[in-house]
Amino acid sequence: xxxxxxxxxxxxxxxxxxxxxxxxxxxxxxxxxxxxxxxxxxxxxxxxxxxxxxxxxxxxxxxxxxxxxxxxxxxxxxxxxxxxxxxxxxxxxxxxxxxxxxxxxxxxxxxxxxxxxxxxxxxxxxxxxxxxxxxxxxxxxxxxxxxxxxxxxxxxxxxxxxxxxxxxxxxxxxxxxxxxxxxxxxxxxxxxxxxxxxxxxxxxxxxxxxxxxxxxxxxxxxxxxxxxxxxxxxxxxxxxxxxxxxxxxxxxxxxxxxxxxxxxxxxxxxxxxxxxxxxxxxxxxxxxxxxxxxxxxxxxxxxxxxxxxxxxxxxxxxxxxxxxxxxxxxxxxxxxxxxxxxxxxxxxxxxxxxxxxxxxxxxxxxxxxxxxxxxxxxxxxxxxxxxxxxxxxxxxxxx
Amino acid sequence: xxxxxxxxxxxxxxxxxxxxxxxxxxxxxxxxxxxxxxxxxxxxxxxxxxxxxxxxxxxxxxxxxxxxxxxxxxxxxxxxxxxxxxxxxxxxxxxxxxxxxxxxxxxxxxxxxxxxxxxxxxxxxxxxxxxxxxxxxxxxxxxxxxxxxxxxxxxxxxxxxxxxxxxxxxxxxxxxxxxxxxxxxxxxxxxxxxxxxxxxxxxxxxxxxxxxxxxxxxxxxxxxxxxxxxxxxxxxxxxxxxxxxxxxxxxxxxxxxxxxxxxxxxxx
Numbered sequence: 001x002x003x004x005x006x007x008x009x010x011x012x013x014x015x016x017x018x019x020x021x022x023x024x025x026x027x028x029x030x031x032x033x034x035x036x037x038x039x040x041x042x043x044x045x046x047x048x049x050x051x052x053x054x055x056x057x058x059x060x061x062x063x064x065x066x067x068x069x070x071x072x073x074x075x076x077x078x079x080x081x082x083x084x085x086x087x088x089x090x091x092x093x094x095x096x097x098x099x100x101x102x103x104x105x106x107x108x109x110x111x112x113x114x115x116x117x118x119x120x121x122x123x124x125x126x127x128x129x130x131x132x133x134x135x136x137x138x139x140x141x142x143x144x145x146x147x148x149x150x151x152x153x154x155x156x157x158x159x160x161x162x163x164x165x166x167x168x169x170x171x172x173x174x175x176x177x178x179x180x181x182x183x184x185x186x187x188x189x190x191x192x193x194x195x196x197x198x199x200x201x202x203x204x205x206x207x208x209x210x211x212x213x214x215x216x217x218x219x220x221x222x223x224x225x226x227x228x229x230x231x232x233x234x235x236x237x238x239x240x241x242x243x244x245x246x247x248x249x250x251x252x253x254x255x256x257x258x259x260x261x262x263x264x265x266x267x268x269x270x271x272x273x274x275x276x277x278x279x280x281x282x283x284x285x286x287x288x289x290x291x292x293x294x295x296x297x298x299x300x301x302x303x304x305x306x307x308x309x310x311x312x313x314x315x316x317x318x319x320x321x322x323x324x325x326x327x328x329x330x331x332x333x334x335x336x337x338x339x340x341x342x343x344x345x346x347x348x349x350x351x352x353x354x355x356x357x358x359x360x361x362x363x364x365x366x367x368x369x370x371x372x373x374x375x376x377x378x379x380x381x382x383x384x385x386x387x388x389x390x391x392x393x394x395x396x397x398x399x
Numbered sequence: 400x401x402x403x404x405x406x407x408x409x410x411x412x413x414x415x416x417x418x419x420x421x422x423x424x425x426x427x428x429x430x431x432x433x434x435x436x437x438x439x440x441x442x443x444x445x446x447x448x449x450x451x452x453x454x455x456x457x458x459x460x461x462x463x464x465x466x467x468x469x470x471x472x473x474x475x476x477x478x479x480x481x482x483x484x485x486x487x488x489x490x491x492x493x494x495x496x497x498x499x500x501x502x503x504x505x506x507x508x509x510x511x512x513x514x515x516x517x518x519x520x521x522x523x524x525x526x527x528x529x530x531x532x533x534x535x536x537x538x539x540x541x542x543x544x545x546x547x548x549x550x551x552x553x554x555x556x557x558x559x560x561x562x563x564x565x566x567x568x569x570x571x572x573x574x575x576x577x578x579x580x581x582x583x584x585x586x587x588x589x590x591x592x593x594x595x596x597x598x599x600x601x602x603x604x605x606x607x608x609x610x611x612x613x614x615x616x617x618x619x620x621x622x623x624x625x626x627x628x629x630x631x632x633x634x635x636x637x638x639x640x641x642x643x644x645x646x647x648x649x650x651x652x653x654x655x656x657x658x659x660x661x662x663x664x665x666x667x
Contacts, residue, residue: 016540026509028461028535029560030584032569171467172457184460191564191587289510289536290458302479303514304457 011256011323011332017205020329022296022322025204026289030188034196035292037111039206045110046103046213058102059217062135063092065099069225069381074353081374084235085356085384086222088247095359095386096215096247097128101197103214105132108195115139115194119169119183121148121176121243122314122361123155124386125199130164140164143182145175148313155390173307175316176243180291200244201321204292208249208321215250222381223254230379237372239264240383241365242335243279243315245324247385252327262334263327266368267320268310269337279308280337281320282328290318296325311340311394312360314386334372342367344398347388359386360394408502408530409556409579412448413615413636420637421446421628421665422617423644424506426453426469427486428478434653435478435486436499441658443501446666449617451533451639452487454480454507461535463591465642480515484523491528499528504558506533517546521553531556531579539573547576558582563603570610580615583607583635585622591642593621596630604634625667640665 017023017039027035045051059065067087076083088096108116116133118140120126126142133140142159146168149156159166172178180202187196201208201215223233238255240248242265255261270278278284281296288297290305298306298318310316320328327333338346347363350356358366362385374380388395412420423442427435435452442450455473459466483505490499505524512520512534524532532555537546539559550557556579561570563586573581585600586593600621607616618631619639631638644661651657 024541025538026536026541027538029538029565030461030535030562030587030589032538033562033564033566171464171471177458181458181460185463185589188461189588189592191562287513289508289513291460292536297510299510299514301514302481303511304474305510 011326013205013209017209019323019326021294022325023205023208023293025292026294027204027292028188030191031184034187034191035204041111042107042206042210045107051106051110055103055106059099063098063102064090065217066221066225067091069222069229071229072354075350078353079369079374080376081378081380083369084226084379084381086218086251086381087384088218089356089358089362089384089387093124093128093131094389095124095128096218096250097125097199098131099217099250100199100211100214100246101125101128101132104195104197104210105136105138108138108197109136111195113193113195115141115190116197117141117143117183117186117194118197118199119143119176119179120199121145121179121316122312122359123148123152123159123390124314126164126166127155127158127162129197129199130159130162133164134162141186142166143169143179143186145169145173145179147174148176148179151394152313152390175313177305177308177318184291200246201249201323202244202291202293202319208293208323211246212249212253212323215246216253218247218250218383219252219254222251226381234258234261235379235381237262237264237378237380239266239365239368239380241266241315241361241385242320242324243268243317243361244319245321247383249321249323251381251383256332263332264368264372265324265327265333265335266338266364267335268312268315268364269339270309270311272339273337277309279310279316279318281318282335283337285319293322295319295322296328311343312364312391314359314361315364336368336371338364338367344395347395356384357388358384359388360391362386407554407556407579409449412502413580416448417615417636419632420448420617421662422449422451422637422639423447423662424451424453424639424641425644425648426455426466426473427483428455428473428476429469429645430472430648430653432476432478432482435483436490438648438653438658439490439499439503440497441653441655442662443499444655445659445662447501447662448637449502449504451504451506452483454483454505454511456508456511459508461589463589463642465591465645469645480511480520484527487527487529502530503528504531504533505529509534509537517549521549521555524555525553529555531558533558533582535560539576543576560584561607563587567610570607570612574612574614577614580617580636581612582639583616583618585618585620585631588620590620596621596627608634625665628665
C-alpha cells in the first residue's frame with residue numbers, strides 16, 4: 001500500500017493557479033466562496049495522515065490498485081519498440097477516473113458537503129462519481145450532454161443504478177462542454193452544501209492541480225513497476241490521450257522534470273484537423289478562457305467557443321487543461337492529432353493483438369505510436385486510460 | 400497610466416440621483432441584429448437610468464436559460480463585439496435631437512474581450528460612449544493585477560459583483576477598489592431563476608445596507624416586476640432587470656411602445 005504522495009515538480013502550479021501563463025481562476029463572484037474554500041483547504045486536507053490512509057486504502061482495496069504495467073509483446077513487435085500498457089482500464093468502474101473521484105469525495109466529506117454535482121462526457125467520470133457517492137452515501141447529480149446520453153447509454157444506466165440523478169444538458173452542442181456549463185450553474189445555485197467534482201485537469205484553480213495530484217498515482221506506480229521490469233524508472237516515451245487531460249496529467253506527473261522522457265499527448269482530430277469536425281485543441285486553438293481557466297481553446301476570431309467533434313465522447317472538448325497548454329507551449333510535450341478512423345483502427349488492432357478492447361479515448365493514444373518514429377530500443381509506456389465496453393456500439397458499426 | 404476617473408456618465412448619474420434607479424439589460428443583436436440601438440433608444444425614451452447591453456457569448460455560465468437563448472440567437476444573427484461597437488458608434492451623436500445620453504454598460508464574459516484585446520476594447524468603449532463594463536468571470540484580483548490601469552486610462556468603470564456568500568472583508572475590498580456602483584446579486588443563483596424576495600434575501604439586503612459602503616448598490620437577479628423592484632429599492636439605490644425584459648421583448652416585440660409599457664410596469 002502507498003502511504004503518501006511523492007514530491008511535486010517544478011511544473012507545479014503557482015500560488016495563483018498558473019502553469020506558465022495558463023490557469024488561474026476566472027470565475028463569477030457567485031463561485032468565489034466555493035472555489036476559495038477549496039483553494040484554502042485542499043493541500044491541508046490531502047496532506048493529513050488520516051486522509052492519506054483512507055485514500056490509499058480505498059485505492060488498494062476498492063479501486064484495485066496498483067494496476068498492472070503490461071508488456072504488450074505482439075503490439076511491440078508490430079510497432080517495432082518495447083510497448084508497456086499501464087492498465088487503468090482495470091480500475092473499478094473501468095477507467096482512471098475513479099482515482100480522482102475517490103480523492104475528491106474524501107475532500108468533499110471533510111469540507112462538510114452533503115451533495116455532489118459532476119459533469120461527464122463519455123460517462124466514465126459520471127460513473128466514477130456516482131460510484132463514490134454511493135460508497136459514501138452522498139447525493140449525486142450528474143450533468144451529461146443529451147447527445148452523449150444517447151451514445152453512451154450503458155453508462156447512463158450504470159449511473160442511475162448507482163443512485164445518481166442524470167440530468168441532460170440540452171444547450172449548445174449537447175456534449176461535454178455544455179454538461180460542464182450546466183454543472184457550474186448548478187453549483188452557482190447551490191453554493192453552500194454542494195461540492196463540484198470536476199473530472200479532468202480543467203476548471204478554475206485549484207482543480208487542475210488537485211485532479212493532477214490524485215491522478216499522479218499513475219506515474220508513481222509506473223516508475224516503480226518499470227524499474228522492477230527494466231532496471232530503469234524512466235521510459236523513453238510516455239503516451240496518453242488528452243481531452244481535458246486527466247489521465248495524461250497523471251501519467252506525466254512524475255516525469256515532468258525528467259527531460260529524457262518525452263511526453264506524448266494524442267488529441268482527437270475527429271474527421272480531420274481541417275475538416276470542421278475536430279477536437280484537436282492545440283492544432284486549432286489559441287489562448288483563451290473557458291470554464292474558469294486560461295488555456296488553449298478552440299474558438300472563433302470573436303472569442304466564441306467552437307463546438308468540438310470527436311467519435312469519442314471523452315475527448316469531445318474544445319479546450320485542454322492549463323498544464324497541458326503549458327506543456328504544449330513550452331515544447332515539453334509532443335501533441336499528435338488522431339482522426340476517428342485512426343483511433344478505430346488502433347482500437348481494433350489492440351483488441352486482436354493483445355486481447356484488450358480499449359476505450360475509444362485510449363485508442364487515440366495507441367494510434368499515436370506509428371506516427372512517433374520509434375526506434376527498436378525505445379521503451380514506451382501507453383496509459384491505457386479505460387476499457388472499451390462502453391464503446392461497443394460505436395465499434396460494432398465498424399466491425 | 401493610472402489616472403483618476405473623470406467625466407463618466409455612471410458616476411455623474413449617481414452624483415445626482417441615488418434612489419430607485421432602474422438599470423435594464425438586453426442582449427445586443429437580439430431578437431434581430433438591427434435591434435440593438437432601437438432598443439437602447441426605446442429604453443432611454445422610457446426613462447430608464449442605466450442600460451446594460453449584453454455582449455453575446457457561447458458559454459454564459461452565470462446566466463440562466465432566457466439570457467443564454469438570447470445570446471445564442473444573437474450569435475446566430477451574427478452579432479460580435481466589432482459589430483456592436485459599429486452599431487453604437489453614432490448613438491451618442493445628436494443627429495436629429497435624439498442622441499443617447501443614458502449611461503451604457505456592456506455586460507459579458509472575458510474571453511471575447513480578451514480576443515478583441517483589452518486596450519482595443521477599452522478604447523472602443525471610450526470612443527462610442529460606453530461608460531462601464533460588467534465581466535462576471537473576471538475576478539477582482541485578476542482585474543486589478545492585469546487590467547485596471549487600462550480601464551482607468553480610458554475612463555471605463557469596471558463593476559464588481561457581490562453575493563450573499565461574499566465575505567464581509569471581500570465586500571470591503573471590492574468597495575474600496577470599485578468606481579460607479581456595486582452589482583449586488585440578490586441570491587445564490589444564475590440569472591432569471593429567482594422568484595420573489597425571501598426573508599433570507601431581506602436579511603442579506605439589510606446586512607449590506609448596514610455596511611454603509613462608499614459605492615452605490617444596484618440589486619440584480621430576480622427583479623422582474625414592480626413589487627421586486629420596489630423591495631430592492633428600499634435597500635439599495637435601485638435594481639437591474641434582465642431576463643424579464645428579454646422575455647417581454649420576445650412576447651411583446653421591440654417597439655418603443657412595448658418597451659415603454661414594460662418600464663412602466665416595473666416602475667409603476
